[in-house]
Amino acid sequence: MNPLSRRKFLKISGATIAVAATIGTVTKAIENAGDTKSKGIQKIPTFCDICFWKCGAIAYVRDGKLWKIEGNPLDPLSRGRLCPRGTGGIGAYYDPDRLRAPLIRMQERGKEMWKEVTWDEALSYIADKMQKIKSQYGPESMSMFSHGIGGNFLRHTLKAYGTINFAAPSFAQCRGPRDVGFKLTFGEDVSSPERTDIKNAQCLVLIGSHLGENMHNTQAQEFAETVGNGASIIVVDPRYSVAASKAKYYLPIKPGTDLAFLLAWMNVIVSENLYDKEYVEKYGFGFEQFKAELSAYTPEWAYPETGIEPKLIRATAREMARYKPATLIHPGRHVTWYGDDAQRSRAIALLNALMGSWGRKGGFYYPVSMDMPGYPYPAYPTPTKDKVDNPNKKYPFAHEAITTGIREATITGKPYPVKGWMVYATNLFHALPNENETINAIQNLDLLVVVDVIPSEIAGWADVVLPESVYLERHDDINVEWFREPFVALRQPVVKSPHDQKPNWWIAKKLAEKLGLGNYYPWKDIEEYINHRMTAAGLSFDELKKNGIILGDKQPIYFDEGVPIEFFTPSGKIEFYSLQLQQAGFDPVPKYKRPTIGPPGSFRLLYGRSPVHSFSRTQTNRILSDMMSENEVWINANVAERYDLKSGDYVRLKNQDGVVSNKIKVKATERIRPDCVYMVHGFGHTAKGLKHAFLKGASDAQLLTRYETDPLMGGTGMNMNFVTIEVEA
């Protein structure tokens, strides 16, 4: 069993990453799952699905009933401790608002009027529509949106059918700009889980990244660890976040001016010769041109832009330099803010390059993985068309598919019509900006299928809704993670599904059969599939079932541990000056553009995460909703006073295009600048089936009618919306 290095992985061009499939009955797969007649306590290892971090967990079944879930101590991600969402994961199983049976639409789309049907009826309906789309438009006109590991099986079925258009909001609505900015600079992206060596950082810089509220387990754990170790924390954020409360320096930046700030930091570091000279000389490309471009961006220049005093810009630049190379300027995760996000992320990459932190302890490590061959499938059909999301490489540096590109093609019918959407576990109404565009696109569809565990807003628009078993009731593909050490993890059923829900692998396999693609599912059941992959890798499936995790041998993860120093950029070096950007007509060194200003009397709408919720997926989870049942709008205390508002009062927000939010509770606080307001994402549900969350709080997504598309990679900058405060009569 040889661990796979990142390098080797990148060199295997066109490598087949295992996709999944299976056959057979559910009964066998859950043979060992919670038996309602049994007495005593059973402990069953699995991995979490409340977010996509995939923490190893141990579920407890007491007297046949699901009781609680804890972290698996063997798991490198959870390190034996789950985050609050993971701990509250059993609430997903008990959620009374869950989807129970397959549904077919009875009235016009969006009316949420369905009839319950059998699985056979639902899948026949879908297969029939898909065959019609194929014969009339070609299989490329079917597309899929998905999020998380559970999408692997449906993706396999759709690939076998001939689909080529697959996208996840995690790229163009989240981390895409960051990954593009880093790839342009270092030749590799930051990936997920982030390769950030937070626990060893001696200086950690967070720019709008609110670790601790953004509860990606390992990152939050490492953040607390490094705070406990006395690391110097610098937080740049218009809002005094939890992380800001741990910081030595809190810099309350004017929203939208981060790039000006980053350029000024780099100006100080270069002009005062504070950078890692040896590292830059050895591995850098185009440093002199970069340096020349930076000279204009003095802290005095940045001051009126950012609102941060020059002496503080200098002091924090020197603070970062003091701890290099163990200075980590965190690249963030949800970074689709202003439409120039890839260039801002590139500036963050360049600042890290100046610190020499890439490949170094306390900076960015090189993740490793198990070498797990995929299942040998028949070849997929050869597509006759190009993907639809990014025609003519309009966004030349997009290295993943663009959700909003598929949506756009669905609206315009160009470059060719998109007639089917398969939507797996992603609520597009909360994930994509401008819901009218989503609705317009849906009008052009011949088929909209939603596979999910709850009746989300997007499910409300579906022709067919397929109820999936929650993660505690199903197998998924094994998780072969890229992380600090190689490991493989198993998700396996803990309890049986309470109604007519089915695991995604079963749905995908049955749909393939209906489509006449049963030959793409050569095994009897998912356990046989997993067993095949484990055996091929020389590992024991029994051991995996018993422990949930199998660890590989430790591998070097830093340059000075022996990771080969290579950069997969055109120059083979860290690109301070990017010729490929220049050739494509973009700035080879990032340039600052002043952000759009809102109408007088308006506030920029910012949004973020809560540690107790994942996106718009957990608001009906009774345990998590008990922690936070509605969101609040954060309003600067002085502003609130001007409006005669107190914490707990309700207001509505009206955006620049006249869209009015649901009512939302005020949090009058010193913790935010007076020029912006903030709310946690994912609330204000309007889907009738989400009874427990219906119209609780406001939806940020509904107010995001405007977005600025990143010309490098098609990401949608969404911090471009402004709201006024409408006081309730």
Add this chain to the structure above:
Amino acid sequence: MARFGMVIDTKKCVGCMDCVVVCKTENNVPEGFNRDWIVQDVRGKNPHLQMEIRSERCNHCDNPPCVYCCPTGASHVHDLGGVVIVTHDMCIGCKACIAACPYDARFIHPEGYADKCTFCIHRVEKGMGPACVSVCPTHCMFWGALDDPNSEVSKLLDSRKHHALIPEAGTKPQIFYLV
């Protein structure tokens, strides 16, 4: 006999509420109620701010007014570590203890008795610590014998600045916050 107490490092706590969530699943706390909670104590004016984040619960006081005021003896100090406990069967739900508690740590359970943190005494009896301490992803919570100078909690209190909540109430709270 040991004297149990808790030490919480406010520097590391991010207020994620995992302690609150796990208490619900471990102790089957009904919907709408919590035995522990998070406080974000903000001081100063923007942008010169400070914030202390605390996980709070029953302080298992050494001088517990809730015990003294209980007319039935349901609220009592357990032999094991001085933990303040309510015997559900003896509780008449009169709320005297709720009025007496300066920390607002108690509520009336839908089944009619006063309920609150027990330091997970059912776990303690098996040699484990409270669930909140065991689950905390930031490792900011510590639990143990305050009267043992070699315990982790005692060492932390010896080496770090700390405070307890509303000491002026004279209840002698047994939960301490490192600052």
